[in-house]
Amino acid sequence: xEGPVEVTMPDGTTVFSExxxxxICVCRRSRTQPWxxxxxxxxxxxxxxxxxxxx
Numbered sequence: 350x351e352g353p354v355e356v357t358m359p360d361g362t363t364v365f366s367e368x369x370x371x372x373i374c375v376c377r378r379s380r381t382q383p384w385x386x387x388x389x390x391x392x393x394x395x396x397x398x399x400x401x402x403x404x
Contacts, residue, residue: 356383 354371356364364383372385379386 358383 350371350373352366352368352371354366354368356366356373358364366384373383374381374385374388376389378388380388
């Protein structure tokens, strides 16, 4: 989403990003919650590199 962005967390605290573009993490792998830090990319590549089990 286009910034600046203000997000109210479930505990009632408010976090703010002044970035031009901000991404909200929905995969819950980010270390910078609620902002996306692209942690999902590392996880999905590792999964894609594994061979599939025969059916």
